[in-house]
Amino acid sequence: MMKRDECLKVLARHRKGEIVVAVYKAAQEWIHIAPSDLNYTFTGAMGQGSSHALGIALGRPDKKVIVLDGDGSLLMNLGSLVTIANAAPKNLLHCVCENGSYETNGGVPIPNAGRVSFTGLAKAAGYPRTYEFEDLADWDRELDRILNEEGPILIDLKVEPGEDYPEDFRRLYNPEFRDAFRRALQRST
């Protein structure tokens, strides 16, 4: 099991201009760990992160898009796995931060926590590649190679809460930051 913030810090170290779409706890931590105008957190409703990411990936096939999804969030939008597999964006890396709970909403366990295989669901939906990581050193060692592979790829990150980061829902959903994202993406090659 990895501390989520440590896991995100590894991703931040390997990031080379990729767009990052993040939801809930991962988003609250990511905006502090890796601030950037190319962070997209304006998902608006639970479960929708993977779908926003698909739209961005299809609109900018020249840019790698990484989505930091949650396990509860993905369960709310499982059909998106099939939609993404069918659209087959080569530039989409779909990370699921599996903490086994609705952490933002009181820490209640997700249904069938610990027995659902998110990589199994993704494979069955048609994702060509999937990975699971529960060791930080393995994640650090493999990430560069995975970032160079063609997507869509699903990565199940087995995480638990690490350090506390201040929550800022206003920052996550503010359309002004979304507009800054649009401008930054327009400039980004």
Add this chain to the structure above:
Amino acid sequence: MAQSPLQAQSIIREVKRAGIRFVVALPDRTTSERLLKPMLRDQELKVVQVCKEDEGVSICSGLFATGQRALLLIQYTGLLDSINALRGVAVEGKNPVCLMVGLLGKEPGVPPAQSKKYGLRIVEPILDAMGIEHHLLEGDEDVAKIAPAVEQAYAKSLPVVLLVGREPV
């Protein structure tokens, strides 16, 4: 006065004229045969098929973030199922999601609010309550509403719903 039939080719032409190149869709019997199937064959349009309509609200928003224009083509039942996404993603998130929504089973020439079907009667009042602009496409003269409605949605960065009141020919 009898309305001229809604022409599918006119609708597709106007959708393109509005700068839309992505169509995100889940089939609806009102629009599948004359709109979605031709769109799937159209080289100028990229169709993204979804499993559930609320995915489409977010995909269109993601496309907007990249500077692309999109249309979400669904049935009214899917609109009703996507109300939270429309609330959070489209309205509060100020995303110009443009929906084309088939009113399956609406009686020709009858305003949706006067339909015998409960599900159809509630569509416009719900959109009004949410503050979402909507237009009814019932005859071919209505297709002229499409491009200005889309332009207005992008100008205001707010959603718009185009209700397809009968099966196009």
